[in-house]
Amino acid sequence: KTTTTAKLASKLVRDRHQPCLIPADVYRPAAIDQLKTLGAQLQLP
Numbered sequence: 001k002t003t004t005t006a007k008l009a010s011k012l013v014r015d016r017h018q019p020c021l022i023p024a025d026v027y028r029p030a031a032i033d034q035l036k037t038l039g040a041q042l043q044l045p
Contacts, residue, residue, distance in 0.1 A: 002031050006038035
């Protein structure tokens with residue numbers, strides 16, 4: 001799910017939108033780090 005979110009954000013960037021990734025997974029704390037890493041790779045906030 002986290003990777004899919006990054007893929008969708010990447011598509012939105014290509015379509016000239018400015019998506020923002022906001023972590024909301026309270027059951028898997030590593031998801032926050034994963035989202036930060038993916039966001040950095042895509043240069044997203």
